[in-house]
Amino acid sequence: xxxxxxxxxxxxxxxxxxxxxxxxxxxxxxxxxxxxxxxxxxxxxxxxxxxxxxxxxxxxxxxxxxxxxxxxxxxxxxxxxxxxxxxxxxxxxxxxxxxxxxxxxxxxxxxxxxxxxxxxxxxxxxxxxxxxxxxxxxxxxxxxxxxxxxxxxxxxxxxxxxxxxxxxxxxxxxxxxxxxxxxxxxx
Ligand SMILES: [Zn+2]
Numbered sequence: 001x002x003x004x005x006x007x008x009x010x011x012x013x014x015x016x017x018x019x020x021x022x023x024x025x026x027x028x029x030x031x032x033x034x035x036x037x038x039x040x041x042x043x044x045x046x047x048x049x050x051x052x053x054x055x056x057x058x059x060x061x062x063x064x065x066x067x068x069x070x071x072x073x074x075x076x077x078x079x080x081x082x083x084x085x086x087x088x089x090x091x092x093x094x095x096x097x098x099x100x101x102x103x104x105x106x107x108x109x110x111x112x113x114x115x116x117x118x119x120x121x122x123x124x125x126x127x128x129x130x131x132x133x134x135x136x137x138x139x140x141x142x143x144x145x146x147x148x149x150x151x152x153x154x155x156x157x158x159x160x161x162x163x164x165x166x167x168x169x170x171x172x173x174x175x176x177x178x179x180x181x182x183x184x185x186x187x
Contacts, residue, residue: 051107100178101156123172132147
C-alpha cells in the first residue's frame with residue numbers, strides 16, 4: 001500500500017489526515033522571513049499581557065492540573081487527547097496577536113505564523129523559538145511527531161511535513177490547548 005492510499009484509508013482518523021493539496025490559504029506574502037517572524041514575535045504581544053517569559057519547567061501535580069484546567073484542557077494537555085475537528089473557535093481567529101499555552105501561558109505562536117489548513121485544527125507553519133519539545137509516537141502503523149510545551153510539558157498536537165512554504169511544516173494544534181491574546185481590542 002502506498003502512502004497516498006494509506007492516508008486515504010485512514011482519512012477518518014483525527015490529526016492524521018494530510019490535507020488535500022488544493023491551494024493552501026497561504027500565509028500572507030511579504031518581505032518578512034521566518035527568521036524575522038521568530039525573532040520579532042513580541043511585536044504581536046499586547047502591552048501588559050499576562051504571559052510566561054521564562055521556559056523554566058513548571059512542575060505541578062496531577063491533582064493541581066485537574067483543579068486548574070477545564071476537563072477539556074486537562075484531557076488534551078495532560079492526557080494527550082485530541083479535540084474533535086472544527087470545534088475550536090480559534091480556527092477562525094484572524095486577529096493579530098499571540099497564542100500562549102492554556103496550561104502555563106508560555107507564548108507559542110503569533111498570528112503571523114498561522115495559516116488555514118482546512119483540517120479543522122488551528123495550524124501554524126512555524127513556532128516561537130524554543131517553545132516546544134517533540135517526541136515520536138506510534139499511532140496505528142504510522143509514526144507521528146508529537147509536540148509539547150517546553151515549560152509545563154502539556155501536549156499540544158503533532159507536526160507534519162505537508163505544510164505550506166516557506167517551511168513546509170504544519171503544526172497541527174488543539175485549539176483548547178491554546179489561549180489567544182489579541183494585540184489590541186480591534187480586529
Ligand atoms: Zn505550557
